Amino acid sequence: MTHFFQGRHAFSKIAAFTLVELMMTTVVASLIIASLVSAAIAMQRNLAAGDDYATAKCDQMRVSDYLALDLRRALTVTSGTNAGTLLVLTIPDYYDSNKQPRVPTISNDVVNYGSAIAPVTVLYTKSGSSIYRQEGSNAATEIASNVSDFQISVQDLNKVVKTQIIFAPQFSRPSSADARLATTVFNTTLLRNKRRDRS
Amino acid sequence: MKRLQQNGASVIIMVLITFTVISMIVGVVVFRTLNNYHTLVQISSWQEALLAAESGNDTGMAALRATLSDSNNAWNGWSTADANGNTLANSGRTCAVSNITHTGEGNSQLNATVTVDAPAQLIDSSGRQWYRIRATGITYLPGNTKLIGPDKRDHLLRRLSLVWDRKTGTRVMQPQATRLIEVIAQPVAFQNALVAAGLIQLNNYNIVIDSYDSRDPSKSTNGSYDPAKFQQNGDVATDGNVIDAGNAYIYGDASTNAGAVINAAHVTGLQRTDFYQDLIPVQRPSWTVINGNYGDIVNNMTLVGGSQSNPQRYKLSSVKETGNNVLSLAPSAPGVESYVEIWITGDMNLQGNGEIELQPHVHAKIYVEGNMAINGNGFINDSSQAPYLEILGVHPDDGASRSVTLTGNGSFIGALYAPNADVVLSDGGTNGTYCGSIVAKTITMNNHTAVHYDEALGDAPFLTDYKIASWFEDNK
Numbered sequence: 298m299t300h301f302f303q304g305r306h307a308f309s310k311i312a313a314f315t316l317v318e319l320m321m322t323t324v325v326a327s328l329i330i331a332s333l334v335s336a337a338i339a340m341q342r343n344l345a346a347g348d349d350y351a352t353a354k355c356d357q358m359r360v361s362d363y364l365a366l367d368l369r370r371a372l373t374v375t376s377g378t379n380a381g382t383l384l385v386l387t388i389p390d391y392y393d394s395n396k397q398p399r400v401p402t403i404s405n406d407v408v409n410y411g412s413a414i415a416p417v418t419v420l421y422t423k424s425g426s427s428i429y430r431q432e433g434s435n436a437a438t439e440i441a442s443n444v445s446d447f448q449i450s451v452q453d454l455n456k457v458v459k460t461q462i463i464f465a466p467q468f469s470r471p472s473s474a475d476a477r478l479a480t481t482v483f484n485t486t487l488l489r490n491k492r493r494d495r496s
Numbered sequence: 497m498k499r500l501q502q503n504g505a506s507v508i509i510m511v512l513i514t515f516t517v518i519s520m521i522v523g524v525v526v527f528r529t530l531n532n533y534h535t536l537v538q539i540s541s542w543q544e545a546l547l548a549a550e551s552g553n554d555t556g557m558a559a560l561r562a563t564l565s566d567s568n569n570a571w572n573g574w575s576t577a578d579a580n581g582n583t584l585a586n587s588g589r590t591c592a593v594s595n596i597t598h599t600g601e602g603n604s605q606l607n608a609t610v611t612v613d614a615p616a617q618l619i620d621s622s623g624r625q626w627y628r629i630r631a632t633g634i635t636y637l638p639g640n641t642k643l644i645g646p647d648k649r650d651h652l653l654r655r656l657s658l659v660w661d662r663k664t665g666t667r668v669m670q671p672q673a674t675r676l677i678e679v680i681a682q683p684v685a686f687q688n689a690l691v692a693a694g695l696i697q698l699n700n701y702n703i704v705i706d707s708y709d710s711r712d713p714s715k716s717t718n719g720s721y722d723p724a725k726f727q728q729n730g731d732v733a734t735d736g737n738v739i740d741a742g743n744a745y746i747y748g749d750a751s752t753n754a755g756a757v758i759n760a761a762h763v764t765g766l767q768r769t770d771f772y773q774d775l776i777p778v779q780r781p782s783w784t785v786i787n788g789n790y791g792d793i794v795n796n797m798t799l800v801g802g803s804q805s806n807p808q809r810y811k812l813s814s815v816k817e818t819g820n821n822v823l824s825l826a827p828s829a830p831g832v833e834s835y836v837e838i839w840i841t842g843d844m845n846l847q848g849n850g851e852i853e854l855q856p857h858v859h860a861k862i863y864v865e866g867n868m869a870i871n872g873n874g875f876i877n878d879s880s881q882a883p884y885l886e887i888l889g890v891h892p893d894d895g896a897s898r899s900v901t902l903t904g905n906g907s908f909i910g911a912l913y914a915p916n917a918d919v920v921l922s923d924g925g926t927n928g929t930y931c932g933s934i935v936a937k938t939i940t941m942n943n944h945t946a947v948h949y950d951e952a953l954g955d956a957p958f959l960t961d962y963k964i965a966s967w968f969e970d971n972k
């Protein structure tokens with residue numbers, strides 16, 4: 298008897314779960330797994346959304362910084378004359394053939410780097426949803442993607458330039474007009490080389 | 497017992513796999529988040545470096561402008577040698593701008609170094625030296641990280657110095673963003689017909705303000721104003737809010753500092769609201785060699801000029817010429833271009849037929865500490881060239897305003913720079929004319945007075961300020 302009960306006891310340790318217990322365990326486990334999967338998916342979506350947001354923000358900052366950099370040092374600024382060309386501006390030919398800064402010269406109270414009549418042209422173009430920038434004879438490089446619209450206005454007697462860029466949000470469901478409008482980047486730049494106190 | 501041990505091993509393996517998967521997920525999240533964080537702080541640091549560089553340029557401009565008002569102390573804190581002790585080229589000077597710190601996340605410190613030099617290529621056709629100011633703004637990347645953002649397009653724009661300085665090639669102590677701005681500073685003289693710190697009041701519609709160019713025969717006759725050749729660059733501007741144009745004829749722009757031009761029916765140029773010019777005060781001369789103190793000048797007297805490199809300098813207590821007495825400013829020899837500088841510690845008062853005569857070929861610069869009253873043809877400029885005469889109103893110690901009045905039917909040809917003076921052009925007759933340019937605290941014109949701005953004053957050797965003529969960011 299003693300042996301029988303000892304054997305029963307050992308068996309009961311191995312086969313502890315009844316059918317009901319197993320079902321309950323399965324249900325609970327399913328719920329936990331479902332929650333985990335949902336959480337993982339949500340986290341993944343959040344991460345992707347955050348990543349997209351950061352990428353879009355970087356694109357916006359990049360195009361804004363490029364525009365500000367070029368406009369500040371621009372000699373002339375012209376709005377694009379066709380659908381693909383957004384902006385044409387000229388900047389001083391600051392670097393010599395060895396890529397070293399030139400010492401400027403003075404002619405008729407105007408500062409000239411290199412040739413007075415041959416400044417460097419910087420071109421902003423839009424192809425598809427990307428904005429490209431081309432400086433002089435260098436190849437055009439993409440500086441922003443997912444751009445929906447680009448507008449430019451030259452104000453205050455050609456001394457202040459305002460640009461407005463609307464991006465197409467990647468992670469927006471649905472990508473409504475309001476959602477797009479909310480991505481608008483405004484840039485207002487005073488043309489340093491066309492100051493008020495210069496004629 | 498054997499089955500139980502097998503189950504235990506499976507659990508450990510499952511735990512390890514789960515832990516590994518979760519760690520990988522967390523690792524990816526952290527890596528991507530850190531990348532985004534680094535990119536954003538690099539963007540903000542790069543943008544702040546521009547502010548630091550602009551501060552450096554401002555420091556250079558301030559030093560240049562200080563040479564006009566306090567030349568003995570303008571370059572205090574500047575060095576004529578670089579960090580290695582080598583003398584800077586082109587008479588250069590350099591200084592490090594004090595650290596600018598701020599709180600908040602990301603970069604919290606801005607540094608700038610600035611160099612001002614005078615290359616020979618920057619001497620204009622009038623012989624004036626322009627200056628080159630190169631300022632480098634530096635910000636340090638937070639966390640001392642050498643990680644670079646994942647998007648290569650950012651690297652072309654924001655060139656960071658993570659290990660090596662991208663300009664000098666030397667090793668940097670700390671990862672940093674640097675931006676270099678080169679500014680060319682132009683010396684300027686008199687750019688407008690009238691400039692006032694405060695109110696400009698024109699009280700009669702017969703007043704005329706226009707321009708001519710004494711250098712150009714098509715814009716003047718024998719160097720003098722010719723009504724038939726008048727130009728429309730007689731600009732009027734104030735740092736204040738109001739220009740009362742009094743329906744006078746202003747052939748040029750009228751500009752205020754966020755104010756308004758009223759009674760502007762006959763302003764032919766633009767009406768702007770964005771004018772501001774810091775009017776640098778005139779300090780007493782700090783001459784070491786003076787031809788003597790002549791006291792009060794009330795009788796006939798002649799002061800002789802010297803060469804341009806060695807102008808003759810005179811110190812007078814006051815000039816009060818009346819009757820037919822004349823203070824003559826004469827050349828060193830007939831027909832020789834001569835230069836004279838006079839420091840009047842008191843008033844300059846020319847009444848009746850008393851006068852100062854600036855003889856032909858004499859260039860005069862006159863510092864006046866007191867008030868000025870010039871009646872009729874009290875100041876005769878025989879050359880009829882405004883750039884030959886500059887009168888400077890010295891900044892009073894007590895800060896009180898001085899007065900400058902021009903009355904009578906005469907004419908005055910010259911430039912007046914007196915930022916602490918209330919100037920009144922009050923013609924007592926019908927033909928009061930001023931050819932030149934006026935900078936003052938306030939300006940009032942009455943009756944039939946006229947100001948004809950000589951555009952040659954814009955290139956005259958009278959420095960009143962420096963302005964930025966060119967701006968470029970070196971982004972290579």
